[in-house]
Amino acid sequence: MKKELNELGTQVLELCSSRRLTLAVAESLTGGAVANSIVSIPGASAVFRGGAVTYATDSKSSVLGVSKERLALTGPVDELVARQMASGVGQLFDSDIAVATTGVAGPGPADGHEAGTVWIGVWSKSAGSLAFSYQFDGDRDYVRYRTVEAALRCILLNFQSN
DSSP states (O other): OHHHHHHHHHHHHHHHHHHTOOEEEEESTTTTHHHHHHHTSTTGGGTEEEEEEOOSHHHHHHHHOOOHHHHHHHOSSSHHHHHHHHHHHHHHTTOSEEEEEEEOOSSSOBTTBOTTEEEEEEEETTTEEEEEEEEOOSOHHHHHHHHHHHHHHHHHHHHSOO
16 A cells, blocks of 8 residues: 555655646644655655644644634534645745635544545645545545545646646
8 A cells, every 4th residue: 555655655746846836735634644745756845845733623723724613513524624734835835726624533423424435635826725524434444545545646637637
């Protein structure tokens, strides 16, 4: 599994380098694993601007500027929260593009959502933000792994044509 993330991380760096794009990440359930999948690749410093692990709900607001009202209404596992996390970290680190992860890794439900429920937000200075939902089945480690994989794929799929 690590090899697959290494390959995806390399593809993300090559994409960003070839398009002269910088990248930032905001993470909740992945706890820094997306950033790690990028910075473990030689040459990451030319692309990667930084990341924020906002595991606690209130840190999503205080660090990334996610709407307190939205968090109170929906909790952190939400499309708009994922989009705001991505745009917030992109602006925080003055990057060209950004990705964010939020969801429930498990083992049980949280915030009214089943384990494996995930939202990934992507953002760019030129196009704004989008979010994608996923439902992964498996244990906590597997859900986190699949979320990192999905986040890297979201970057590749959404920014190859920009």
